[in-house]
Each structure stands twice: as structure tokens, then as C-alpha cells.
Amino acid sequence: MQQATAAAQPSGGAGREPTDAAEPLAVEDAEAALVEHYPRLVRLAYLILPAGLGRHRRVLLAHRLAQRTLPRSRRTVPGSIAHPDPAYALLRQEVVRGALGYGRPLTGWRRRLRSALVAAPLPPIVVGLRLFPPAGGAEELALDHRLARLDAPARAAYALRGLEELGERDVAELLGAAGVSEPLKAVREAASAADGAADARLLTSAEFDPCTVQARPTDLVRRRQHMRAGSAAAAAVAIALVVFGMPGSDDGGFGSATPEGAGQSVLAQALDPAKLVRAAPDAWLRSSRLDFSAWPARGNRVDDTALLRRALDAWAQPGASVHVSVTPGTAQTPPTASPQLLFAGDVDGAAVVLMYDGMRIVRYAEPDGGNGGGEALDFARVDGAWGSSASAVVIDRSDSNARYLTAPWVTGVQLRDLLKPDASVHEVKRSVEGVTGPVPGPVPASAAASASASAAGAGAGATSDGACGTAGVSWPVMQLTPHSGLPGLQPFLLTDLGDLTPVHLTYATGDGTQQGEATGQQALASWAHSACRLDSVRGEGVRSVSTWDFADQQLPEGGGSASWLCTRADTWAGTGHVLIQFLPPGAAAATPASVVAGSQDSRACGRYSPDVLSGALWKAPSGRWYLLAAGSAGVQSISATGGLQHSQNGRMLAVPAQRSTHAQLSAGLSDGSTLPALR
Structure with missing residues (x-):
């Protein structure tokens, strides 16, 4: 008898003899x-x-x-x-x-x-259970x-x-x-x-x-009232619910007898300040999860019941005076269970409350006094946050600066300029509760004087922001040091892109699937050419951004070695924004690479689809134009069609072209599939 192969066997089935699947x-x-x-x-x-x-x-x-x-x-x-x-x-x-x-x-x-x-x-039917x-x-x-x-x-x-x-x-x-x-x-x-x-x-x-x-029973009093009705009427109602009802929630559905006040009762409990979840100060030392659930409640007003009640009420039903902001992809619904209190205290003339419900961070702020008017309510999605992505939350913004509440496992915070990879770092002071001093936000290139888009060496189809890297432009980032006893966590970079949670910056190596921290010299040098591109995803609910030098290409006519970079921003909602950049030889440290391709929703340069191909027109010092193309490590050959016909083995291509040439690029991968170029 031939034994059928199996990918997996359920537990408890090891003792059963396999039989012929065709019998x-x-x-x-x-x-x-x-x-x-x-x-x-x-x-x-x-x-x-x-x-x-x-x-x-x-x-x-x-x-x-x-x-x-x-x-x-x-x-x-x-x-x-x-x-x-x-x-x-x-x-x-x-x-x-x-x-x-x-x-x-x-x-x-x-x-x-x-x-x-x-x-x-x-x-057997159990009523009201x-x-x-x-x-x-x-x-x-x-x-x-x-x-x-x-x-x-x-x-x-x-x-x-x-x-x-x-x-x-x-x-x-x-x-x-x-x-x-x-x-x-x-x-x-x-x-x-x-x-x-x-x-x-x-x-x-x-x-x-x-x-x-x-x-658990449903409302016993309501059920007793229902039982007083005649059995015939009860049967008729049950049949009507079965035939015409729509699927409900946990408290409803076909044949359900959920009382009208059950939902309000659950919400009332979730909005009770006395029931707010509070983690112990040393919870993170005993927990196997380094996420927001391990944050203790901190701040000088964690016992201010009136403030906590106002924050919860605003979350459930913001009044007309409450300014509400929501990170893209974040639900604005009231809490379904008692949230966890992370912070309640006075910061820069305002009372601030931070809460966490397992999926979202909610920040409530009101002016001193709490007399109504000027309140703010911010929602940010944080499902799946762990380690570095659960290490800081914006607690206050003022005058282009931000203060952060840091995780209890963060032992040090330093400030560095991403546009100056060789510059020294500066310590950021923190209170005993983990609140940082004012941290300057990035000064985007749009705030500086504009410059010509045709930087030296950038050709047709490439854009470059000449203002980035000039005087007055900087990109401050925080470098956080985790507790030395936490395996797998190393110093990491966070930057402010306008949301409640700062964005984790990483650097990819090898085939692009391995993400490492962006604190090494090679990573910092690469990020100096990509930093100003971060402004394009400001306020988009970004969770992390990675940059990757996926190819180095020797240019024709002895033009030197150029670099191809892929910068990928992943949002909390699961989408990915990709930019392909070209860095000509001899570029200064803070010179932004030229953007040659991009996609608003792509898996390229990511964990599940790291392969990437892109191209650009480049003008040699002699004045001749070339079509350049480069692919990641999995690319075996590159073909150009349309305005230019050419095929070449390997993952680099450089052929003479005209400035007006429009060609379609594709690559053959090692698994035999075809990869179109990002445009």
C-alpha cells in the first residue's frame, strides 16, 4: 500500500496507520x-x-x-x-x-x-446564555x-x-x-x-x-420580563429573528435576546476611570512582550479621576470644542473594554492623558484648568507594535518641537542630524517619568530656498531637491538606547513624521530582506542621501522606513561608480510606498539622490518581494546620453523595448540613448519569472 505524503499531521494522530488515499x-x-x-x-x-x-x-x-x-x-x-x-x-x-x-x-x-x-x-437550548x-x-x-x-x-x-x-x-x-x-x-x-x-x-x-x-447570562431582569409573554408570541418572535435578522455582534445575532442597554452597560464600564488598566512599574521586566501593554502608568495626575473621566468621555463622544486628528487607517470608535492608562500629567501648560486599547494609542490634551474649550484628541494605530516601534509616543508639540514619553526599557536618548552622518550626537534630557525635553522636528527642504532640479549628473526622468542639504535644512532624529538586558534590541533611530508615534528608520542589506538598525556608518551615509525624501510621507501613518543600496554601477566613459537606492515606507495599515533613487559619483554627504521611480502601493524592496528593477537616462561628462538600468541580486538579465531595443545578461545595463528616449524595461529573475521596472 502506497503511503500518501503529508505536509503536517495534527497532534494526537501519530499512532494512526496511514491508509491509501484512493480507498x-x-x-x-x-x-x-x-x-x-x-x-x-x-x-x-x-x-x-x-x-x-x-x-x-x-x-x-x-x-x-x-x-x-x-x-x-x-x-x-x-x-x-x-x-x-x-x-x-x-x-x-x-x-x-x-x-x-x-x-x-x-x-x-x-x-x-x-x-x-x-x-x-x-x-438543548439554554435561554439567555x-x-x-x-x-x-x-x-x-x-x-x-x-x-x-x-x-x-x-x-x-x-x-x-x-x-x-x-x-x-x-x-x-x-x-x-x-x-x-x-x-x-x-x-x-x-x-x-x-x-x-x-x-x-x-x-x-x-x-x-x-x-x-x-x-455568561444576558440581562436576567429583561429575560424574566420576556418569559412572562406567551409561548406562542415568543416562538413567533424567534422565527422572525431567524428568518429576517442580520448577523450581529458579540451581543446579538440570530435568535439573540440582547437587552437594549447591554451595549451601553459595556461602554459605561469601559469609560469608568476606576477600571482603567494600570501595569506595574516593573511589568516590562517580567513580561515576554515589549509592547505598550508593558508600559506603567506615569505622570503626576494618574489619580486625577476628573481628568481621566473627561479624557474617556471625549474618546467616546468628542464635543464640538474638541479638535480630533486621526492617523490614516485608524478607527475612531469608542473603547470596547477598559483601556490601559499610560500617562496622565501636566506638560507645557496642558493636561495630557495617553491611553492604549491594544490597537490604538489615544492622546487627550486640554489647557490648564480643564474649563472646556481647546481640547485635542488624537488617534494612532499601533497594532503589532513591538520593541523599537513601541518605544516612544509624542506627548506634546509646540514651536516645531516635540516631547516624547519613552518606554521604560529605554535607558538613553540622543539627538543626531541625519544629514550629517559624521557629526557627533547630543544627549536629550528626560524626566524621571521618561518624558524628554523639547526635541526639534525636521526642517523639510520646502522650508529652505529652492534650487535647480537638475543637479550635476542627474539626467532626464530624475528629480533632485537641491535645497535639501543647504544651510538651514536639517533632519534631527532620536537615537534610543535600550536596556542592555534585552536580547535582540540594539540602539535604533526614530524620526517625527507628524503622527503620535515616531517612525523607525532601518537599513537593509544583502538581498533586501534583512532589516538592520540604521546606526552604523554605512547606514548613516546612505540615509544622508535619502533623509529629505521622508517629507513625502509625512502624516501618512508610517510605521517604519528602510533604505537599501541595492546596486552599485560602473558608468560608461569612466564616469565612476553610481549607487541605486530603494527607500520603502511601510504604514500601520500594511501599504508600502517606494522610491527608487539614483546617486551619481562624487555626491557630497548630504546631497539628495535623484528620484527616478516611485510607487504608492508596492511590495518592491520589502520582505515578501525584495526584487526591484529601475532605470534612468544619464548624461555623461562628454555630453552623450545613456540609458542606465540596475536590478537587485535576483535579476539575471535586463531587456529594453519600445524606443530602444536591447537585451543584456546580468543585473546592470548601460546603452547609448537620446534624451527623448522612452523605453520599457523588464528583467528576468533567477526563478524564471519576469519583473517589470518601477516607473
């Missing part, structure tokens, strides 16, 4: 597999089901789907889902197929009625939000990769067998949202285990 499967084998792997199948269904159904309904549906997977007669397991345990493979496919059905939009009354009837809980898995921490909450943003096929791919440990090909085959029309697209979307081993660990936590649930 008919007996119902008894399926029953045994269901009993053995029931918790795993229920967890898989729970992860794939849409978050919009609510946790209570997701728990019930997950169990319902797992129990409905048993075949009524002997079944043949398709070869596309071969597994050491064919019975488990068949049940898994049926669970995926059933759960995916709830991610598809309803297109008719038949599907809607069937979905509603299937969603209804089966006997809500079931949900125990709540996890900030990491689990962030993962749940990421899953909610994916569609059903991508969510299924995410769960199969992380929970079942299947390879991409196996995931795509399983999704195809379950009826997904574009399984490869779902696999790619899941990969772009994944966070490696961390997510695999979180997927097995109690947060996503519908077999370990908490039971």
Missing part, C-alpha cells in the same frame, strides 16, 4: 477521526468564520460545522488532500468548505434562509483584528498555514477542493498578513479555542 473511507473511520481531532477541527472552523458573526455565534457555528462533517456513507478521499490520516483530511476539507460559506455574501432568500437556519443553535472563548492579551486582539480584515478564503489560508502547518501548495489545493475560485490569491493575501512563528503560537491560544468557553 473508500468507512463512516466508522470518520467517526474515530472526529472524536480524536474534534477540538482541532472546531478551532479551525472558528478561525475561518467571519468575526462579524460575534464570538457567541462563532462558537456555536464552529461546533455545528465540525459535527456536520461526518459522511453518511463510504466516501473516497480526493488525492489533492492526501494526508497520513485520510479520515482527518476529509473532515478538515468539509470544515473548511462549510466555514467558507459564511464568508460569501448572500445572493438570494434561499441561501439566506438556509444560512439562518443552520446558524440557529440546536437543542452567551458563550465565548476566554479573552487573550493585546497580541491575540491584534491577530483577531487582522483576521477580521481578511476575506473568507484568505482567512482559511491563514488558519491552514498557521494551525495545520501546511505549505502554500497544499493550502491552495485544499482551498480549491473546498470551492475557492482563486486559491493562490487567498494564499498570497494570507502570507502578506502573517507574522511567522508568533502567529502560529497565537492561533493555538485559548482566545481561539471554542472548546474552552466562558458562559
Whole structure:
């Protein structure tokens, strides 16, 4: 008997002898597999089901789907889902197929009625009881939000990769067998949202285990009033809710009897200053997570109940006098649970409160006195922040300066000018609570005198900001030193781009996938040519920016060696902004590289798609024009078509051209695929 190969085997199945995947499967084998792997199948269904159904309904549906997977007669397991345990493979496919059905939009009354009837809980019915898995921490909450943003096929791919440990090909085959029309697209979307081993660990936590649930009643008084109504009327209402109701939240849904005040009661608790979460001063020393959840509550007004209440009320319902700013991609909704207090104190003539709810940092500020008027409320997305990206928050701005509240694991803050890589650094004083003194913000090139865009050596199709690097232009950045006892953290750079959280600056090496800190001499020299480009993503909700010298090219006619740089800005929302820059030979330290290409939403130069190709026209000292092109390490050949026809092996190209030449560039990669040039 030939053994089917497997990408992964569920826990507990090591003792089962593999069988031929082509043989008919007996119902008894399926029953045994269901009993053995029931918790795993229920967890898989729970992860794939849409978050919009609510946790209570997701728990019930997950169990319902797992129990409905048993075949009524002997079944043949398709070869596309071969597994050491064919019975488990068949049940898994049926669970995926059933759960995916709830991610598809309803297109008719038949599907809607069937979905509603299937969603209804089966006997025994417990009136007024809500079931949900125990709540996890900030990491689990962030993962749940990421899953909610994916569609059903991508969510299924995410769960199969992380929970079942299947390879991409196996995931795509399983999704195809379950009826997904574009399984490869779902696999790619899941990969772009994944966070490696961390997510695999979180997927097995109690947060996503519908077999370990908490039971809570709904409003008992309201339920008693409902029970006084006649049984016939109650049945009629239940049927109407099942047939015509829409999926609700945790407190609602089909057959739900959630009282009108339940949502307000939850919000009232979230807005209670006495229930604000406060981490211990040494929490970061005992926690395995270096994120905002490990920040203690600091400031001279952490016990000012009136101030905290005003901050929470403004968060829930900002008045007309409150100026609200929101980082792109950040929800402006009220808190759903008691947030964590990070800071409450007086800073530069204002009372400031910083709070964190696992997904967002919220800053409230009011003038001294708190008499109303002039309040400010700022929202910033910080889901997944860790280490360097969770090390500082803007606490106050005034006169082009900013003060920061730094993480408890930060032992030192220094200031340096990114446009002067060889200049010495200066210490930034901090209070005992971790609040820095005024830190000057960057002076963008637009504030200085303009200069000609045609810098020496820059050709057609390239732009250069000559003002950047001239007198009066600087780009201050903070260099933070973490506690020496934290493995994996080294001194790192943060810069202010107008949002609540400063942006982490990194430097890529090798094939572009390895991101390191930008504090070394080579990294600082590279950033000096890219610093002023940071102004183009100011206020865009940027999380980190990396620069990468992906190619050095020897120019024709002995023109020297030019550098090609890729600068990538990644936002908290997951989008990436890319600029390709060309640096001619002999450029001074602060001379900005010429921008030759860019994209507002690209994966180039990133973790999942590091390969990049770009080109530019360059004028040699002799006055002749050349078409230049360069690619990253994975490029094997470059071809030019259109206004110029040329092909060349290798990852560099330089051919004579005219200033008016318009050519399309493409590259052949080592895996045989074709890469178009960024333009």
C-alpha cells in the first residue's frame, strides 16, 4: 500500500496507520477521526468564520460545522488532500468548505434562509446564555483584528498555514477542493498578513479555542420580563429573528435576546476611570512582550479621576470644542473594554492623558484648568507594535518641537542630524517619568530656498531637491538606547513624521530582506542621501522606513561608480510606498539622490518581494546620453523595448540613448519569472 505524503499531521494522530488515499473511507473511520481531532477541527472552523458573526455565534457555528462533517456513507478521499490520516483530511476539507460559506455574501432568500437556519443553535437550548472563548492579551486582539480584515478564503489560508502547518501548495489545493475560485490569491493575501512563528503560537491560544468557553447570562431582569409573554408570541418572535435578522455582534445575532442597554452597560464600564488598566512599574521586566501593554502608568495626575473621566468621555463622544486628528487607517470608535492608562500629567501648560486599547494609542490634551474649550484628541494605530516601534509616543508639540514619553526599557536618548552622518550626537534630557525635553522636528527642504532640479549628473526622468542639504535644512532624529538586558534590541533611530508615534528608520542589506538598525556608518551615509525624501510621507501613518543600496554601477566613459537606492515606507495599515533613487559619483554627504521611480502601493524592496528593477537616462561628462538600468541580486538579465531595443545578461545595463528616449524595461529573475521596472 502506497503511503500518501503529508505536509503536517495534527497532534494526537501519530499512532494512526496511514491508509491509501484512493480507498473508500468507512463512516466508522470518520467517526474515530472526529472524536480524536474534534477540538482541532472546531478551532479551525472558528478561525475561518467571519468575526462579524460575534464570538457567541462563532462558537456555536464552529461546533455545528465540525459535527456536520461526518459522511453518511463510504466516501473516497480526493488525492489533492492526501494526508497520513485520510479520515482527518476529509473532515478538515468539509470544515473548511462549510466555514467558507459564511464568508460569501448572500445572493438570494434561499441561501439566506438556509444560512439562518443552520446558524440557529440546536437543542438543548439554554435561554439567555452567551458563550465565548476566554479573552487573550493585546497580541491575540491584534491577530483577531487582522483576521477580521481578511476575506473568507484568505482567512482559511491563514488558519491552514498557521494551525495545520501546511505549505502554500497544499493550502491552495485544499482551498480549491473546498470551492475557492482563486486559491493562490487567498494564499498570497494570507502570507502578506502573517507574522511567522508568533502567529502560529497565537492561533493555538485559548482566545481561539471554542472548546474552552466562558458562559455568561444576558440581562436576567429583561429575560424574566420576556418569559412572562406567551409561548406562542415568543416562538413567533424567534422565527422572525431567524428568518429576517442580520448577523450581529458579540451581543446579538440570530435568535439573540440582547437587552437594549447591554451595549451601553459595556461602554459605561469601559469609560469608568476606576477600571482603567494600570501595569506595574516593573511589568516590562517580567513580561515576554515589549509592547505598550508593558508600559506603567506615569505622570503626576494618574489619580486625577476628573481628568481621566473627561479624557474617556471625549474618546467616546468628542464635543464640538474638541479638535480630533486621526492617523490614516485608524478607527475612531469608542473603547470596547477598559483601556490601559499610560500617562496622565501636566506638560507645557496642558493636561495630557495617553491611553492604549491594544490597537490604538489615544492622546487627550486640554489647557490648564480643564474649563472646556481647546481640547485635542488624537488617534494612532499601533497594532503589532513591538520593541523599537513601541518605544516612544509624542506627548506634546509646540514651536516645531516635540516631547516624547519613552518606554521604560529605554535607558538613553540622543539627538543626531541625519544629514550629517559624521557629526557627533547630543544627549536629550528626560524626566524621571521618561518624558524628554523639547526635541526639534525636521526642517523639510520646502522650508529652505529652492534650487535647480537638475543637479550635476542627474539626467532626464530624475528629480533632485537641491535645497535639501543647504544651510538651514536639517533632519534631527532620536537615537534610543535600550536596556542592555534585552536580547535582540540594539540602539535604533526614530524620526517625527507628524503622527503620535515616531517612525523607525532601518537599513537593509544583502538581498533586501534583512532589516538592520540604521546606526552604523554605512547606514548613516546612505540615509544622508535619502533623509529629505521622508517629507513625502509625512502624516501618512508610517510605521517604519528602510533604505537599501541595492546596486552599485560602473558608468560608461569612466564616469565612476553610481549607487541605486530603494527607500520603502511601510504604514500601520500594511501599504508600502517606494522610491527608487539614483546617486551619481562624487555626491557630497548630504546631497539628495535623484528620484527616478516611485510607487504608492508596492511590495518592491520589502520582505515578501525584495526584487526591484529601475532605470534612468544619464548624461555623461562628454555630453552623450545613456540609458542606465540596475536590478537587485535576483535579476539575471535586463531587456529594453519600445524606443530602444536591447537585451543584456546580468543585473546592470548601460546603452547609448537620446534624451527623448522612452523605453520599457523588464528583467528576468533567477526563478524564471519576469519583473517589470518601477516607473
